[in-house]
Amino acid sequence: MSGNVDPDDNYQDTALRPYVLTRGRARPTRNTIEVDTLLLATRPDVPLPPSASRQERALVTMCAGLLSVIEAAARLSLPVSVVRVLASDLVDSGHLTARAGSPSDSGPPSPELLHEVLNGLRAL
Numbered sequence: 711m712s713g714n715v716d717p718d719d720n721y722q723d724t725a726l727r728p729y730v731l732t733r734g735r736a737r738p739t740r741n742t743i744e745v746d747t748l749l750l751a752t753r754p755d756v757p758l759p760p761s762a763s764r765q766e767r768a769l770v771t772m773c774a775g776l777l778s779v780i781e782a783a784a785r786l787s788l789p790v791s792v793v794r795v796l797a798s799d800l801v802d803s804g805h806l807t808a809r810a811g812s813p814s815d816s817g818p819p820s821p822e823l824l825h826e827v828l829n830g831l832r833a834l
Contacts, residue, residue, distance in 0.1 A: 743779060743808055744779065747779050749777050749779065751773040752807045753804065765788065766800060769786065770805050
């Protein structure tokens with residue numbers, strides 16, 4: 711058997727891969743990063759360190775526009791828990807900004823909005 715790897719050999723990842731990608735961590739350093747957290751690249755012109763993984767580089771690139779953690783996980787074909795850890799590291803290093811994904815922090819809806827929703831429901 712030669713040392714060359716055949717790209718068509720149906721290689722499948724093992725459970726070790728997420729552990730390696732997160733450097734052994736199971737939780738992000740920031741508890742605020744959830745599946746609906748929106749990520750945005752803060753300074754795409756600033757290069758990542760040479761130690762950054764291919765997945766971290768891809769995450770920064772795809773976050774040129776707002777992207778949720780769950781969408782990033784789907785695009786990277788990685789578990790959400792892994793993407794949460796990677797995103798947290800990139801926020802800590804200043805490469806990504808995290809924003810709450812749900813509008814719950816903005817307070818209750820205005821009476822005008824509730825009235826419009828009610829009228830829309832009545833029109834159904």
